[in-house]
Amino acid sequence: MRLFRAAVAALGALLLSVSLPAGSAAAADGQFYWAGPKGKLYSVQNPPDHKCLDMGQEASEPRNLTKKPLAVYPGKKCKGSATRLEPGKKADRNVRFASVIFNP
Template identity: 50%
Template structure:
């Protein structure tokens, strides 16, 4: 019984630590900023890697202020013409897009 308890505690700690690590690995650290209707700025903090984010309205001039590459798509659901956007780079303010994916 004395050996069993430390092993359970160690396994629980390892599981918790791996969950934290995996949670950090699934998000692009930083912000993604874009211009919406009437030139208003919008942003997403720590966007998820690998998931398609579809814009709910007109979007242009994306700024990838994350440390992860992004791809802007002309169509909804990450379809259409793809435009890569490197970490820290801005698309021209005239460049429109309908969805984005990180990672």
């Protein structure tokens, strides 16, 4: 019985160690910054890939400090004409957006 438990624990540890790198690959590693109301800076770290995120308040001046491209949209649910930002780039101060998607 002890041998069985040890084998199950070892298998579980192996599966966990194999699954962890795959989870981190599904995120845009790094930080995304933007200016909110009254110019206050906000950020999110390691945002998810391929998922449209709606902003809860006014947002402008997006800064892409992730390792993947992103697109910001003037409308909620990633609607409207996209402004693309490559990794390490920032948009003009007048760029306002209501949603963003990483690694579109």
